[in-house]
Amino acid sequence: MVFSLWPCFSKVLENKAINLSFKSYSFRQVCIAMGVKNNLLESASGMTAVDCTSRKVEIIDFCLKHVSEKMSFIRGRVDSLGKNKVLCEFADSVVLKITCDDKSVDCSKVKKSCKKLQNIFAFSLASHHAGSKKNILTCIYSSDHELEF
Secondary structure, eight states: OOOOOOOTTSOEEEEEEETOEEEEEEHHHHHHHTTOOSOSOOEEOTTSEEEOSSOEEEHHHHHHHTOOTTSOEEEEEEOSSSTTEEEEEEOSEEEEEEEOOSSSOOTTSHHHHHHHHHHHHOTTSEEEEEEEETTEEEEEEEOSSOOOO
């Protein structure tokens, strides 16, 4: 499964994860769990993958392998604050507001645009609202239980 960052043509105005939690793992834990043993060096390969010397491992694949059914997985990424760590992030809901630019986010196709963004910002959550106003796309994703704001 490929997990890429959203093109930077559009500006994210709001990316609010409600009841956000995360699990942190070392690069070495990720490599070993994904079947790459005895590697000499692990390093970040962008924000969404770990280079395990002999093979590139997508963080989203690792996180999905370790997700509890009770948790709502939203994304996997390199921890920009922790050295040699990845984060698997979970949330009950995500509110996303992003500018429309016709290249990467098309406000005339709100449901399609929100669906594309879901794979990046709210992977396992369901889309509950898609709308646009004044060239701003708003997408709300949540797990099956009721939203609390």
